[in-house]
Amino acid sequence: MFDRDEDVLDRVIDQLRQPVEMDPTLDTAVMTRVAAGGERLGRLAAVWDWAWRPREISVSPLAGLGLAAAVVGIVVWLAGRNPQVASPAAGPNTVQFVVVAPGAASVSLVGDFNDWDGGATPMQAAKSGALWSVTVPLTPGRYRYAFLVNGSRWLADPAAPRVQDDYDAPSSVVTVGG
Amino acid sequence: MHCSRWLAMLPLAGALLILRPSTAAAQDPRLERRLDPATLESVTATIDSARLQGLPVEALVQRALEGAAKHAAPAQIAAAVRRLAMELATARQALGSVSSPMELEAAAGALRAGVRPADLTRLRHRRTQSLTVALATLADLVASGVPPDSAAAAVIALAASAGDDQMADFRRAVERDIALGAPPAVAAAVRVDAALRQTPGASSRRP
Numbered sequence: 001m002f003d004r005d006e007d008v009l010d011r012v013i014d015q016l017r018q019p020v021e022m023d024p025t026l027d028t029a030v031m032t033r034v035a036a037g038g039e040r041l042g043r044l045a046a047v048w049d050w051a052w053r054p055r056e057i058s059v060s061p062l063a064g065l066g067l068a069a070a071v072v073g074i075v076v077w078l079a080g081r082n083p084q085v086a087s088p089a090a091g092p093n094t095v096q097f098v099v100v101a102p103g104a105a106s107v108s109l110v111g112d113f114n115d116w117d118g119g120a121t122p123m124q125a126a127k128s129g130a131l132w133s134v135t136v137p138l139t140p141g142r143y144r145y146a147f148l149v150n151g152s153r154w155l156a157d158p159a160a161p162r163v164q165d166d167y168d169a170p171s172s173v174v175t176v177g178g
Numbered sequence: 179m180h181c182s183r184w185l186a187m188l189p190l191a192g193a194l195l196i197l198r199p200s201t202a203a204a205q206d207p208r209l210e211r212r213l214d215p216a217t218l219e220s221v222t223a224t225i226d227s228a229r230l231q232g233l234p235v236e237a238l239v240q241r242a243l244e245g246a247a248k249h250a251a252p253a254q255i256a257a258a259v260r261r262l263a264m265e266l267a268t269a270r271q272a273l274g275s276v277s278s279p280m281e282l283e284a285a286a287g288a289l290r291a292g293v294r295p296a297d298l299t300r301l302r303h304r305r306t307q308s309l310t311v312a313l314a315t316l317a318d319l320v321a322s323g324v325p326p327d328s329a330a331a332a333v334i335a336l337a338a339s340a341g342d343d344q345m346a347d348f349r350r351a352v353e354r355d356i357a358l359g360a361p362p363a364v365a366a367a368v369r370v371d372a373a374l375r376q377t378p379g380a381s382s383r384r385p
Contacts, residue, residue, distance in 0.1 A: 112240040115208055116247035142284050142314050144244065154248065161318040161353075164290055166241070166258035167250040173287065173321075175314035177342045 092137035093176050097123070099147045099157060102130040109134050111145025111171075118148050138176045146171045206239055213242060217252040224259050233266045234279030237286070265289045272298035273309065284313035291320035297330035305337035312337055315349045322353050323362035332370040340373060348373050 101107050107123040114120035123132040147155040156162050156170035163173045221242045225235050241262050245255035269285035272295035285298050312333055319329035355365035
């Protein structure tokens with residue numbers, strides 16, 4: 001039994017000792033691939049070296065000033081494009097305005113919050129017709145305003161502080177905290 | 179060589195082109211619609227100047243629109259906008275360059291009411307939080323009849339310890355007392371002492 005095992009082993013060794021036939025083009029193909037990879041790596045290394053190599057650049061004072069102005073201009077332009085972002089605390093508060101104007105056909109609330117547009121914020125009359133009111137959202141700030149009665153008569157808010165007026169017509173002021 | 183010099187000018191020209199719209203933006207379409215050309219030119223010049231100084235310009239636009247709505251004379255509108263611009267500049271000088279647009283507008287209102295710039299500076303030093311409501315309180319007290327010096331002393335006394343809500347409560351209390359017949363200066367003095375006694379940690383010493 002031991003002899004049989006040795007025979008098998010000898011046969012395996014003989015088999016392994018047989019020369020293996022390889023494709024004759026294999027060497028060439030491998031060397032071609034290696035050369036191509038090296039070329040790619042070489043190009044990348046060259047680009048990397050170029051990017052990091054310090055060099056002197058000559059710029060005239062005027063051109064330098066122009067470049068600096070261009071950078072500042074771009075920054076200013078970008079800053080100007082961004083709308084001012086209101087913080088959550090600066091959200092609108094609802095403010096009710098009320099005025100007594102018996103016999104009025106129309107009453108409008110006009111002020112800093114609606115570009116002093118007489119048609120922008122009409123007030124609603126109560127059933128009695130004397131009490132007019134409107135509710136508007138206002139962000140924190142201080143606003144001048146007045147009531148415009150029948151499209152021609154300016155009326156200050158008797159329930160709010162009055163402000164010194166530049167135009168000989170009464171105005172009031174409301175402060176909305178933020 | 180000449181060509182390269184011209185090329186060097188290109189970034190400068192580009193920068194000028196980029197900066198140009200900020201000047202043109204001074205022509206506010208709201209004003210263009212509501213003001214005659216001469217008034218528009220005068221008001222726009224004032225607004226441009228204010229913008230260059232870093233002052234808030236929306237209040238100036240609104241003051242001009244108010245004049246237009248009230249059918250004020252062109253010269254009156256231009257003068258009102260110039261006056262407000264000067265008040266905003268004085269307010270910024272008194273409160274410092276860190277002041278917000280809301281603070282400056284409220285301070286301009288206080289100055290218009292008769293408060294001295296030095297009192298605005300004292301208020302800034304006494305109060306760490308936003309001054310908007312404190313300044314509005316100050317202006318409103320003066321509008322209610324409290325002499326400017328008394329109103330300033332009261333608000334400065336409260337400035338370090340009172341929050342915005344307490345400041346508004348104080349103003350309402352003074353106005354109520356005045357409506358009931360109290361002399362304005364006395365009403366302010368009594369109410370500020372009461373407020374200081376109620377505020378924990380507040381010094382009752384008046385500045």
